[in-house]
Amino acid sequence: MNAPLPDLSQCAQEPIRVPGAIQPLGWMSVIDGNGQLVAWSANWPDRDRAALAAGLARGALDRLDSTGEGPAALGHIELGDQALDVLAHRSGDLYVLEFEPHVREAGIQAPIYSLARHFLPQMQRAESLQDILELAAVEMKRLSGFGRTLVYRFDDEGHGEVLAEAADRGYESYADHRFPAADVPTQARELYRVNHIRLIADATYEPVPLLGAPGWDPSSLDLTYSTLRSVSPVHLEYMRNMGTLASMSVSIVVRNKLWGLISCHNHEPMRLPYQARAACEHLGRLLSLQVAAKEDNAEVATRLDLRHLTLQIVSHLADSDGTLQRLVAEPALLLRMARASGAAVVLNEQCWTCGETPEPSQIAALAKWIAGRNQDVWSTDRLVEEYPAAAPFVARGAGVLALSISQVHQHLVLWFRPELVETIRWAGDPRKEVDVDVGGRIHPRRSFASWQERVRGRSAPWTSSEVAATEELRHALIGIVLRRAEELAEVATELGRVNKELEAFSYTVSHDLRAPMRHIAGYVDLVQDMEGKTLSERSNRYLAHVKEAAAYAGHLVDALLDFSRMGRAALKRKPVNSLLLVQELVAEFTRQEPTRNFEWDISHDLPMLWADPFLLQVALRNLLANAVKYTRTRDVARIRVTAVTTADGDGLKVADNGVGFQQKYVSKLFGVFQRLHQAEDFEGTGIGLASVRRIVERHGGVVWAQGEPDQGAEFGFTLPRADVGPQPRPRQVKDQ
Amino acid sequence: MLKPILLVEDDKRDLELTLVALERSQLANEVIVVRDGAQALDYLLREGDFRGRDEGNPAVVLLDLKLPKVNGLEVLQKVRATPALRSTPVVMLTSSQEESDVVRSYELGVNAYVVKPVEFKQFVGAIADLGVFWAVLNEPPPGSLKASSRRYE
Numbered sequence: 001m002n003a004p005l006p007d008l009s010q011c012a013q014e015p016i017r018v019p020g021a022i023q024p025l026g027w028m029s030v031i032d033g034n035g036q037l038v039a040w041s042a043n044w045p046d047r048d049r050a051a052l053a054a055g056l057a058r059g060a061l062d063r064l065d066s067t068g069e070g071p072a073a074l075g076h077i078e079l080g081d082q083a084l085d086v087l088a089h090r091s092g093d094l095y096v097l098e099f100e101p102h103v104r105e106a107g108i109q110a111p112i113y114s115l116a117r118h119f120l121p122q123m124q125r126a127e128s129l130q131d132i133l134e135l136a137a138v139e140m141k142r143l144s145g146f147g148r149t150l151v152y153r154f155d156d157e158g159h160g161e162v163l164a165e166a167a168d169r170g171y172e173s174y175a176d177h178r179f180p181a182a183d184v185p186t187q188a189r190e191l192y193r194v195n196h197i198r199l200i201a202d203a204t205y206e207p208v209p210l211l212g213a214p215g216w217d218p219s220s221l222d223l224t225y226s227t228l229r230s231v232s233p234v235h236l237e238y239m240r241n242m243g244t245l246a247s248m249s250v251s252i253v254v255r256n257k258l259w260g261l262i263s264c265h266n267h268e269p270m271r272l273p274y275q276a277r278a279a280c281e282h283l284g285r286l287l288s289l290q291v292a293a294k295e296d297n298a299e300v301a302t303r304l305d306l307r308h309l310t311l312q313i314v315s316h317l318a319d320s321d322g323t324l325q326r327l328v329a330e331p332a333l334l335l336r337m338a339r340a341s342g343a344a345v346v347l348n349e350q351c352w353t354c355g356e357t358p359e360p361s362q363i364a365a366l367a368k369w370i371a372g373r374n375q376d377v378w379s380t381d382r383l384v385e386e387y388p389a390a391a392p393f394v395a396r397g398a399g400v401l402a403l404s405i406s407q408v409h410q411h412l413v414l415w416f417r418p419e420l421v422e423t424i425r426w427a428g429d430p431r432k433e434v435d436v437d438v439g440g441r442i443h444p445r446r447s448f449a450s451w452q453e454r455v456r457g458r459s460a461p462w463t464s465s466e467v468a469a470t471e472e473l474r475h476a477l478i479g480i481v482l483r484r485a486e487e488l489a490e491v492a493t494e495l496g497r498v499n500k501e502l503e504a505f506s507y508t509v510s511h512d513l514r515a516p517m518r519h520i521a522g523y524v525d526l527v528q529d530m531e532g533k534t535l536s537e538r539s540n541r542y543l544a545h546v547k548e549a550a551a552y553a554g555h556l557v558d559a560l561l562d563f564s565r566m567g568r569a570a571l572k573r574k575p576v577n578s579l580l581l582v583q584e585l586v587a588e589f590t591r592q593e594p595t596r597n598f599e600w601d602i603s604h605d606l607p608m609l610w611a612d613p614f615l616l617q618v619a620l621r622n623l624l625a626n627a628v629k630y631t632r633t634r635d636v637a638r639i640r641v642t643a644v645t646t647a648d649g650d651g652l653k654v655a656d657n658g659v660g661f662q663q664k665y666v667s668k669l670f671g672v673f674q675r676l677h678q679a680e681d682f683e684g685t686g687i688g689l690a691s692v693r694r695i696v697e698r699h700g701g702v703v704w705a706q707g708e709p710d711q712g713a714e715f716g717f718t719l720p721r722a723d724v725g726p727q728p729r730p731r732q733v734k735d736q
Numbered sequence: 737m738l739k740p741i742l743l744v745e746d747d748k749r750d751l752e753l754t755l756v757a758l759e760r761s762q763l764a765n766e767v768i769v770v771r772d773g774a775q776a777l778d779y780l781l782r783e784g785d786f787r788g789r790d791e792g793n794p795a796v797v798l799l800d801l802k803l804p805k806v807n808g809l810e811v812l813q814k815v816r817a818t819p820a821l822r823s824t825p826v827v828m829l830t831s832s833q834e835e836s837d838v839v840r841s842y843e844l845g846v847n848a849y850v851v852k853p854v855e856f857k858q859f860v861g862a863i864a865d866l867g868v869f870w871a872v873l874n875e876p877p878p879g880s881l882k883a884s885s886r887r888y889e
Contacts, residue, residue, distance in 0.1 A: 512831075514831045514852075515747060515749075515750065515831050515852075517854050518753075518831070518853070518854050518855075518856075518859065519749040519750070519753065521854055521855055521856050522749075522753045522856035523749075525855075525856035525857065526753075526756065526856070550854070551854055551855055554854030554855075555854070
């Protein structure tokens with residue numbers, strides 16, 4: 001609403017339950033439990049007449065006890081030459097007796113019979129609530145004979161919206177119009193809730209005051225359930241302004257709440273006998289039941305549908321790695337669940353979206369603001385009113401429904417609904433037409449001319465079942481997130497345990513396996529030293545094999561230990577000049593094998609790499625050592641080191657003209673203890689390339705190899721750059 | 737008089753090889769051999785079986801890390817916590833290359849940490865270097881033990 005509605009709260013102060021007067025449609029006598037007259041309407045000829053009528057009706061009062069609160073028809077009495085219908089109800093300790101001119105019993109002509117016969121079958125056939133409401137409008141008009149019948153519903157703010165109408169020619173149509181909430185003040189609403197029918201037969205009537213026995217104030221009498229109760233003069237003025245001299249309202253009460261009204265208007269005054277009124281009231285009750293049933297059915301269907309969607313979403317999520325951002329991977333389900341056009345998952349600084357949403361930065365700010373409200377579920381269909389920063393994206397996010405998944409972190413799921421620009425037709429401009437006269441009395445608006453309002457900045461409202469379903473989803477999500485956290489903790493614990501075992505294993509290996517190797521090598525050496533000259537040449541050869549084997553086993557143990565340490569030690573990354581590193585290593589290899597003929601081709605543009613210097617050196621040493629080793633059979637060993645740059649990072653490539661390998665074995669190449677050559681041809685423990693891969697992958701990089709038998713081999717790797725992209729994923733966890 | 741070398745070694749093969757290595761390094765120092773950490777402490781503190789030994793500390797303690805009863809790190813800790821022994825050189829002589837052991841040893845104030853090489857020639861070389869440095873070149877703190885000829889095994 002763009003303009004505030006006028007304050008009609010004074011109307012709400014009016015004591016409409018105890019007006020101390022009735023409409024001149026009949027007569028009233030009020031008696032106490034002893035049958036003593038305590039009050040009567042001033043339109044009786046005299047007090048005796050009022051007491052006489054009460055006395056005649058008194059015998060039938062026994063029947064009242066079982067008939068609830070509302071007035072019950074107790075038949076009719078003959079009072080002199082007048083026949084009077086009697087309606088009675090209790091008001092505290094008193095009996096309120098109302099008399100109207102008698103209308104002859106109509107038998108099967110009775111309106112209530114025609115209602116049952118005519119309307120019930122139609123209602124049963126009707127499929128939608130709208131159909132039923134339209135039938136009810138027509139039937140009410142038929143039953144009552146009023147010129148126009150409106151069926152309208154109150155919205156959450158109390159505005160009435162006309163949903164069905166039946167009107168004679170000459171009556172203005174109010175179909176699809178709204179009546180501002182102030183038209184029916186709170187206490188009038190409450191009266192409609194408890195007393196389901198009210199007739200004002202003539203808006204120009206003069207109220208008939210109640211007179212009281214000595215010591216008894218008739219204006220204290222609660223006339224809530226009275227048929228004849230006099231109504232507010234403001235309301236009568238409202239009716240006259242509207243050109244309606246007779247009106248009748250029948251309540252539609254659903255689950256004990258005033259859902260709406262069937263409102264009948266007539267240009268001319270209109271009396272309606274009790275039997276017709278009873279049929280109208282009955283129609284209201286039938287309609288109330290149908291509305292409740294249809295709403296219940298729709299609610300159940302909606303809830304089932306939503307629950308089904310919730311289950312699907314949850315099961316999808318549970319099948320995945322269970323992280324919340326997976327929600328947006330099934331946009332159709334997620335959006336349908338809240339009938340939203342966009343949705344977002346916010347996990348602290350990160351944001352994933354699907355459908356039509358505001359920009360991620362706008363979502364992030366909104367999420368922060370919503371998280372500050374500390375509510376599990378928060379929604380609005382008019383975000384801009386509460387959060388002005390939403391103005392730039394109102395077209396995509398006029399309404400928001402948000403779930404907060406964590407108390408600690410800013411983890412939210414948000415749904416967005418677009419702006420609906422709605423044109424509302426009011427029966428009269430609700431902003432105007434309130435007069436307060438010189439005496440301070442309020443006068444209602446005089447114009448009921450159709451007036452249009454455009455409502456902006458709002459989305460379709462979030463229904464209670466949608467909110468309830470998202471709450472359910474929230475619980476399920478929390479369950480999944482918690483379970484995921486537990487699983488992760490379990491994996492971490494398990495990993496920690498495995499790591500500890502591995503450490504213990506390494507420790508044992510280093511102590512207990514190295515020592516015997518050392519002993520074997522040592523004693524063989526001693527024997528050779530002491531007895532070598534007296535032993536046969538063959539014995540000496542055997543001893544040499546024993547020593548070599550022991551030394552090899554010792555190296556293997558050392559290599560294994562190095563390899564395991566490589567996986568465990570923390571990376572200490574810094575920029576490393578790979579050119580310098582390569583040059584130093586090349587110098588070292590050249591020194592170690594002075595007899596060989598190398599042709600080194602080292603590119604001068606080798607990159608700076610973001611790496612742990614020690615581990616990078618180990619990796620490069622292994623690659624170069626391989627090139628040196630497998631070119632041994634060549635007269636000239638040609639080894640070429642060049643730079644590699646890809647989208648993922650920078651690295652090096654080492655190519656040689658050595659013995660190469662068959663490409664089909666490439667996957668085995670980087671495995672621990674994989675060898676592609678006979679041990680006597682090329683020495684080594686088979687762990688070098690596994691170390692290279694482990695080092696490269698710990699840096700989040702990739703390693704590859706290419707080769708052809710006898711045509712040489714090429715090994716390369718790249719490492720991620722320091723300044724780009726996310727940190728490497730912990731891939732190495734897998735092969736630990 | 738030369739001060740003795742205290743060798744703490746539980747593995748009899750390692751012991752023999754170490755003694756051969758020390759022999760080959762032609763050090764004149766006597767070598768006192770004990771077989772576990774508790775004995776080493778008794779010797780150093782002149783307690784238990786060693787209550788009656790003459791005063792004075794060894795030129796160097798060659799201490800195996802992994803020992804029965806009281807391990808090398810614990811012996812080292814006790815030595816460094818005892819004022820009379822604090823300045824005695826201690827060399828960890830071990831199979832372990834575990835970083836945590838190295839770090840811990842240095843934290844506790846070890847003078848050197850030597851991983852026994854697998855190959856015997858290198859092993860002999862390492863022991864000889866150690867002996868020469870710690871027993872000959874290194875100027876021992878005052879109050880070091882006079883030579884004696886006893887071996888405890």
